[in-house]
Amino acid sequence: xxxxxxxxxxxxxxxxxxxxxxxxxxxxxxxxxxxxxxxxxxxxxxxxxxxxxxxxxxxxxxxxxxxxxxxxxxxxxxxxxxxxxxxxxxxxxxxxxxxxxxxxxxxxxxxxxxxxxxxxxxxxxxxxxxxxxxxxxxxxxxxxxxxxxxxxxxxxxxxxxxxxxxxxxxxxxxxxxxxxxxxxxxxxxxxxxxxxxxxxxxxxxxxxxxxxxxxxxxxxxxxxxxxxxxxxxxxxxxxxxxxxxxxxxxxxxxxxxxxxxxxxxxxxxxxxxxxxxxxxxxxxxxxxxxxxxxxxxxxxxxxxxxxxxxxxxxxxxxxxxxxxxxxxxxxxxxxxxxxxxxxxxxxxxxxxxxxxxxxxxxxxxxxxxxxxxxxxxxxxxxxxxxxxxxxxxxxxxxxxxxxxxxxxxxxxxxxxxxxxxxxxxxxxxxxxxxxxxxxxxxxxxxxxxxxxxxxxxxxxxxxxxxxxxxxxxxxxxxxxxxxxxxxxxxxxxxxxxxxxxxxxxxxxxxxxxx
Amino acid sequence: xxxxxxxxxxxxxxxxxxxxxxxxxxxxxxxxxxxxxxxxxxxxxxxxxxxxxxxxxxxxxxxxxxxxxxxxxxxxxxxxxxxxxxxxxxxxxxxxxxxxxxxxxxxxxxxxxxxxxxxxxxxxxxxxxxxxxxxxxxxxxxxxxxxxxxxxxxxxxxxxxxxxxxxxxxxxxxxxxxxxxxxxxxxxxxxxxxxxxxxxxxxxxxxxxxxxxxxxxxxxxxxxxxxxxxxxxxxxxxxxxxxxxxxxxxxxxxxxxxxxxxxxxxxxxxxxxxxxxxxxxxxxxxxxxxxxxxxxxxxxxxxxxxxxxxxxxxxxxxxxxxxxxxxxxxxxxxxxxxxxxxxxxxxxxxxxxxxxxxxxxxxxxxxxxxxxxxxxxxxxxxxxxxxxxxxxxxxxxxxxxxxxxxxxxxxxxxxxxxxxxxxxxxxxxxxxxxxxxxx
Numbered sequence: 001x002x003x004x005x006x007x008x009x010x011x012x013x014x015x016x017x018x019x020x021x022x023x024x025x026x027x028x029x030x031x032x033x034x035x036x037x038x039x040x041x042x043x044x045x046x047x048x049x050x051x052x053x054x055x056x057x058x059x060x061x062x063x064x065x066x067x068x069x070x071x072x073x074x075x076x077x078x079x080x081x082x083x084x085x086x087x088x089x090x091x092x093x094x095x096x097x098x099x100x101x102x103x104x105x106x107x108x109x110x111x112x113x114x115x116x117x118x119x120x121x122x123x124x125x126x127x128x129x130x131x132x133x134x135x136x137x138x139x140x141x142x143x144x145x146x147x148x149x150x151x152x153x154x155x156x157x158x159x160x161x162x163x164x165x166x167x168x169x170x171x172x173x174x175x176x177x178x179x180x181x182x183x184x185x186x187x188x189x190x191x192x193x194x195x196x197x198x199x200x201x202x203x204x205x206x207x208x209x210x211x212x213x214x215x216x217x218x219x220x221x222x223x224x225x226x227x228x229x230x231x232x233x234x235x236x237x238x239x240x241x242x243x244x245x246x247x248x249x250x251x252x253x254x255x256x257x258x259x260x261x262x263x264x265x266x267x268x269x270x271x272x273x274x275x276x277x278x279x280x281x282x283x284x285x286x287x288x289x290x291x292x293x294x295x296x297x298x299x300x301x302x303x304x305x306x307x308x309x310x311x312x313x314x315x316x317x318x319x320x321x322x323x324x325x326x327x328x329x330x331x332x333x334x335x336x337x338x339x340x341x342x343x344x345x346x347x348x349x350x351x352x353x354x355x356x357x358x359x360x361x362x363x364x365x366x367x368x369x370x371x372x373x374x375x376x377x378x379x380x381x382x383x384x385x386x387x388x389x390x391x392x393x394x395x396x397x398x399x400x401x402x403x404x405x406x407x408x409x410x411x412x413x414x415x416x417x418x419x420x421x422x423x424x425x426x427x428x429x430x431x432x433x434x435x436x437x438x439x440x441x442x443x444x445x446x447x448x449x450x451x452x453x454x455x456x457x458x459x460x461x462x463x464x465x466x467x468x469x470x471x472x473x474x475x476x477x478x479x480x481x482x483x484x485x486x487x488x489x490x491x492x493x494x495x496x497x498x499x500x501x502x503x504x505x506x507x508x509x510x511x512x513x514x
Numbered sequence: 515x516x517x518x519x520x521x522x523x524x525x526x527x528x529x530x531x532x533x534x535x536x537x538x539x540x541x542x543x544x545x546x547x548x549x550x551x552x553x554x555x556x557x558x559x560x561x562x563x564x565x566x567x568x569x570x571x572x573x574x575x576x577x578x579x580x581x582x583x584x585x586x587x588x589x590x591x592x593x594x595x596x597x598x599x600x601x602x603x604x605x606x607x608x609x610x611x612x613x614x615x616x617x618x619x620x621x622x623x624x625x626x627x628x629x630x631x632x633x634x635x636x637x638x639x640x641x642x643x644x645x646x647x648x649x650x651x652x653x654x655x656x657x658x659x660x661x662x663x664x665x666x667x668x669x670x671x672x673x674x675x676x677x678x679x680x681x682x683x684x685x686x687x688x689x690x691x692x693x694x695x696x697x698x699x700x701x702x703x704x705x706x707x708x709x710x711x712x713x714x715x716x717x718x719x720x721x722x723x724x725x726x727x728x729x730x731x732x733x734x735x736x737x738x739x740x741x742x743x744x745x746x747x748x749x750x751x752x753x754x755x756x757x758x759x760x761x762x763x764x765x766x767x768x769x770x771x772x773x774x775x776x777x778x779x780x781x782x783x784x785x786x787x788x789x790x791x792x793x794x795x796x797x798x799x800x801x802x803x804x805x806x807x808x809x810x811x812x813x814x815x816x817x818x819x820x821x822x823x824x825x826x827x828x829x830x831x832x833x834x835x836x837x838x839x840x841x842x843x844x845x846x847x848x849x850x851x852x853x854x855x856x857x858x859x860x861x862x863x864x865x866x867x868x869x870x871x872x873x874x875x876x877x878x879x880x881x882x883x884x885x886x887x888x889x890x891x892x893x894x895x896x897x898x899x900x901x902x903x904x905x906x907x908x909x910x911x912x913x914x915x916x917x918x919x920x921x922x923x924x925x926x927x928x929x930x931x932x933x934x935x936x937x938x939x940x941x942x943x944x945x946x947x948x949x950x951x952x953x
Contacts, residue, residue: 018518018520021518022516022518025516029516042516042517043516043517044516044517044519045516045517045518045519046518046519046520046521047518047519047520047521047522048521048522048524049522049526051526051527052521052522052524052526052528054529055527055528055529058529058532059528059529059532067531067532067535068532068535069532069535069536069538069539069573070532070536070575071529071532072529072531072532072533072534072535072536072537073536073573075529075532075533076533076536076630079630080630083630099517103521106522121516163535167535171575174575175575175576175577176577177577178577178578179578325592325593326593327592327593327595328591328592328593329593329595330593333593336590336591336592402592402593403592403593403594403595404590404591404592404594405590405591405594405597406588406589406590407588407589407590407591408586408587408588409586409587409588409589409605410585410586411583411584411585411586413605414604414605415602415603415604415605416602416603416605417600417601417602417603418597418598418599418600418601418602418603419588419599420599421594421597421598421599422594423598423599425599426599430590433588433589433590434590436588437588437589437590443580444578445578445579445580447578464578466585467585468585468586468587469584469585469586470580470581470584470585470586470587471580471581471584471585472578472579472580472581473579473580473581473582474581475576476576476577476578476579477576477578477579479574479576480576480577480578483576
């Protein structure tokens, strides 16, 4: 074993103070920026206690959040598990903002603080700043001030309209949070005030250009054949921009009964849902990236003789806890561990880029043996989400390592079938099924606003495109539908339609269930 | 260099508001659960934190969820050991395991987790809608409770009560009126002097100017000293007036039989009843006197500690306790001023002939003195069957029955097992309709 210099240690012992923290930070920063070429937002590291960590947990990880009973429920839940020792708290929490805020727990040892700094302040931070989803959908610079606004706005509404009224709206809005995101285009930036402004301007323009002569043109005779009705329907769908997948957006803009402040509340919930949408689509990549970064950095620091062997053991132990993947028949199996999968895939990319096998050359001709693993990884981090990342980069080696297999489960059968396993014939099937299971858009019920006759009975028609026969759980479906009705103000019906055959699978309505 | 911020000293309990909202929402259900738990558990447990299952009614958050067991699903799981493609595995009967485990989620386990309520929250829920009936004698004479109320401003008071706004307003007005030279004037002159002094050669004009400036500076300084920035005459204090609060004087007499006939079980039940009563009183009425009387064939007023924990035994003469109570009332709690309550627990055994005496004491004296008198008889579980709710019973029970019919402010009931205690307690102290007629 080579002799290592020990004089350059960044810290000794397990206690931390602000001097050692910033010394470690500087060393980590040097490796991250100069050797790995990461590109990060400025960092803000905040030291918090475990109680504050619990607080942050229950307010969906935001430093500022409006008040709502469901956060109290979540807090009780987290606290229960923490007190019972069912689960430890995360060592850190990082917020996609500019500056990037990382929470460090006061209980961590110095070595852990270094690990967490590398993991969150550089790994996650780089991912937030460079991944296309975050760049496209979230505005890191504005989120904190927006949350501040949201918190104050909700508090003001509670003061003016009463807690119960605000809670009723927020309850309904929370129920539709999953249906409150735009998936395929940038969210419109216009606020409701802006829209009114626009309408007013258009009206003024029409008034100015109004010509009385037009009125004297002869009217066509009233004829209402079915074709006309259809044209009417398609016309009004066009006006309302239907079908619309973002239910919260539709209700915010078109509900007939909401007051302006209620619309603003819907907007707040919708903005928050949209803000978190990229995070839900990149769990594996985000955690994998952060884990890979911390692993690379601490190993590099160890090689430089700046982290002692004792600390290295501690770090490796907690690293292997983080990337532990129990088997499916293990009692501890909670699903595929995103840290484990992401880290394994990224390590594998490093291997493919530097020491490819023949198999790798077959599967990944473009990156195998290109030597520049860091560039390959940076490119993957910037341009993929979980689904596409797995589809593109999951190698047979990783499939074998995890011994992944594919189970097909049809509700009509009394058995589940092992469709493919980690062998030559199964690799691509396993890969595409796994990738598909990370597609948030495909796994969530696809519910859209289809039609509403604003001049008629104002009945709101929703359509659920039933994918592979998976219907909705009835109790929660009806309860959620009642929330939609609460926000819409008139009857709401939901039809489950099989998109392939156009057959109606089920139908329900608030008029019947009420 | 990153920006380190130490947040450890930030205010805690950021989510306390959320917790209270949640409690409010789940109140009814939590109340029911706590009552059931306390009924099943030991009564003494009410005085502690409680874990309750997460309420489901009113606190669930519905969303559109895919139904289990419908359609076709595909899972990828790690850790294949013996399967090869095409193997068929039977589904487990009641869903759950097998394929369903492909979904990681916190949602499923949320139902069975316990939610811990603090002692205060438990007691609040537990004693909601209970009160001492007929608390009518409000006395202003004996007030000991005052509530400070803001009443304008005063020129004298303690430094903590200084009203800074008022004081500075006065000071500002006075300074304006008396033309107190400003700080800026002073520094301007001082600077000019310094400038002139620094010049090596002074013309006679400058020299004169310098002496003028010096005297001006002198004048300003003296004036500033004479007219202080804040003068004692400026100072105003917030004035508080002590506002007397109407005071309901209440005393609770706890009478317990500790004679030999009371076995371990009976004593335990009686004590539990009184523990509950004690907790209730302490919780709901901040200032209430509690008098503990225990009796065998002689009665003695004792302190709380002795009442609950010490052992003593002997024969049984119930009337001694009633007499002791009457003595204490006459001595310390005149019934014109005091709301008097009493709870008596006994196994109903009494020396022959004394029960009628007790009933007479009750009828003639105590029910007139007391707002409310509750008698709890501890009986054997087997006896419940024999006695039922009939007039049948021990000598004391039969004697008290005669009073029960006559006096509206007298209640009697039986406890046979720990589970009875709470319902009985609730029945005795349920909040009465506002118009309760007495006599």
